Amino acid sequence: MPIEVEDLRFSYGAADALGGVSLCIGDGERVAIVGATGSGKTTLVQHFNALLKPQRGRVVVDGIDIGARKADLREVRRRVGLVFQFPEYQLFEETVEADIAFGPKNFGMEPRVEEAMAMVGLPTALASRSPFSLSGGQMRRVAIAGVLATRPRHLVLDEPTAGLDPEGREELLARLLDLERTTIILVTHRMEEAARMDRVLVMASGGLVADERPRTLFAEEGRLARWALRAPDPVRLMHLLGLAGSVLTVDEAVDQVLARV
Amino acid sequence: MFKAAVIGQYIAGDSPIHRLDARTKILILLAYVIALFLAWTWAGQAALVAFAVGCLLCARLPVRSVIRGLRPILWLVAITLVLNALMTPGPVAYRILGFITISRPGIDFGLQMAVRLLLLFMASSLLTLTTPPVELTDGMESVLNPFRRLGVPAHDIAMMMTIALRFIPTLMTETERIMRAQAARGADFEHGSLGQRMRAMVPLLVPLFVSAFRRADELATAMEARAYRGGEGRTRWRQRHLGAADAMAGAAMLALVAVLVVVR
Numbered sequence: 001m002p003i004e005v006e007d008l009r010f011s012y013g014a015a016d017a018l019g020g021v022s023l024c025i026g027d028g029e030r031v032a033i034v035g036a037t038g039s040g041k042t043t044l045v046q047h048f049n050a051l052l053k054p055q056r057g058r059v060v061v062d063g064i065d066i067g068a069r070k071a072d073l074r075e076v077r078r079r080v081g082l083v084f085q086f087p088e089y090q091l092f093e094e095t096v097e098a099d100i101a102f103g104p105k106n107f108g109m110e111p112r113v114e115e116a117m118a119m120v121g122l123p124t125a126l127a128s129r130s131p132f133s134l135s136g137g138q139m140r141r142v143a144i145a146g147v148l149a150t151r152p153r154h155l156v157l158d159e160p161t162a163g164l165d166p167e168g169r170e171e172l173l174a175r176l177l178d179l180e181r182t183t184i185i186l187v188t189h190r191m192e193e194a195a196r197m198d199r200v201l202v203m204a205s206g207g208l209v210a211d212e213r214p215r216t217l218f219a220e221e222g223r224l225a226r227w228a229l230r231a232p233d234p235v236r237l238m239h240l241l242g243l244a245g246s247v248l249t250v251d252e253a254v255d256q257v258l259a260r261v
Numbered sequence: 262m263f264k265a266a267v268i269g270q271y272i273a274g275d276s277p278i279h280r281l282d283a284r285t286k287i288l289i290l291l292a293y294v295i296a297l298f299l300a301w302t303w304a305g306q307a308a309l310v311a312f313a314v315g316c317l318l319c320a321r322l323p324v325r326s327v328i329r330g331l332r333p334i335l336w337l338v339a340i341t342l343v344l345n346a347l348m349t350p351g352p353v354a355y356r357i358l359g360f361i362t363i364s365r366p367g368i369d370f371g372l373q374m375a376v377r378l379l380l381l382f383m384a385s386s387l388l389t390l391t392t393p394p395v396e397l398t399d400g401m402e403s404v405l406n407p408f409r410r411l412g413v414p415a416h417d418i419a420m421m422m423t424i425a426l427r428f429i430p431t432l433m434t435e436t437e438r439i440m441r442a443q444a445a446r447g448a449d450f451e452h453g454s455l456g457q458r459m460r461a462m463v464p465l466l467v468p469l470f471v472s473a474f475r476r477a478d479e480l481a482t483a484m485e486a487r488a489y490r491g492g493e494g495r496t497r498w499r500q501r502h503l504g505a506a507d508a509m510a511g512a513a514m515l516a517l518v519a520v521l522v523v524v525r
Contacts, residue, residue: 092467106447
């Protein structure tokens with residue numbers, strides 16, 4: 001079932017963080033949320049698993065209205081996994097295994113630690129190590145595995161690849177996109193990552209200003225600049241070469257250029 | 262949940278008390294507290310109350326927030342009052358249920374201690390309410406400076422206080438962040454027995470300590486990178502000078518002491 005948002009408004013004291021956002025994200029969709037810093041992306045996604053409750057408007061997750069008085073927020077949190085920015089800072093257990101099992105135990109589920117570790121590409125040999133003895137990239141994977149272990153139907157990731165090396169970034173994203181039967185909502189500043197999703201939501205000053213397929217969105221450079229965004233490098237290169245076509249990736253750009261030679 | 266927790270946090274203003282030099286305020290507070298514990302007569306206490314109320318009015322603080330700030334110690338005051346009334350031996354004034362006795366001197370002593378505690382708390386929060394933290398620690402450093410020869414690390418104490426104050430809001434934001442992250446993993450901080458709730462704090466406290474140490478480490482590196490090596494030979498950007506107002510404040514304090522000596 002989908003995540004539905006209707007005219008959602010939220011403000012921190014005087015400042016409006018969200019001013020009337022409506023959208024619907026279907027089961028299994030791959031959605032990117034992009035936008036300048038402070039545009040309301042993080043505030044929006046925190047509503048998806050009821051960490052914030054709508055001050056106005058409605059958020060309905062799999063049929064559960066999170067604003068309702070008796071809403072089962074625990075069930076919402078089990079269904080929607082939320083990976084925060086720099087999630088490695090939330091590790092606390094003595095072993096990797098125990099940390100990953102924390103979420104499933106809270107939700108009364110059987111912790112399938114090895115499965116979760118495999119999903120993020122962590123060798124099972126690390127299970128008995130202390131999470132604090134790992135490298136930054138490995139800690140990030142442990143934290144993400146801790147959320148995946150609760151087997152969420154919808155997975156929200158707030159800049160999961162920030163601060164990782166290029167190779168690690170690529171590999172982690174590929175693994176996340178490999179997850180089947182899971183909705184992926186990716187908050188990101190990297191347009192190359194957004195380009196790999198089915199749909200891109202653009203946030204600007206607390207409002208949803210665009211909701212399109214990446215190909216359509218990145219085709220028009222003028223609009224992107226207004227929202228302080230830039231198309232992915234291959235797209236910009238093709239624009240510069242005057243080969244305006246619908247390219248998204250480096251491979252597509254290469255094909256287009258070769259076709260012209 | 263953390264918004265109300267900071268007691269005596271600076272409230273910006275432009276009252277005579279706000280404008281006083283931090284050193285003056287610290288020394289007056291010190292003298293006041295000593296006076297508080299040496300004055301044993303009701304007349305003396307009345308003078309001390311009058312002085313505190315006078316300062317409070319001069320500071321033109323929002324009354325409601327000052328009263329709200331007093332709330333946390335009301336329990337302490339009440340317990341002091343009750344314990345003193347019950348425990349002090351002397352001629353019995355009241356008898357409850359036949360075996361609980363309250364003595365006349367007990368009531369007197371209890372009331373005096375209660376007033377004293379309230380004043381102590383009010384006077385010290387008046388200092389922090391009207392003095393920006395940086396000025397406060399600078400003032401602390403100057404006041405402690407003469408004791409350096411006795412081995413008191415005045416500069417280091419002041420620097421530690423500045424840093425601690427600076428990091429209170431940071432750590433609060435961090436706490437909220439980690440709470441949210443653990444709540445997303447199904448942690449429950451609000452329900453369950455006391456024991457369960459205490460255990461629920463572990464996933465919060467461990468990451469908080471880890472990040473506090475990390476921040477401390479980063480700060481130390483940043484300070485070293487800018488060649489910080491303690492207070493030796495360090496000059497000040499903000500130079501402070503005592504003025505007429507400070508002299509008047511000092512005179513007021515001396516007047517209070519004089520009154521206390523007379524009514525003794």
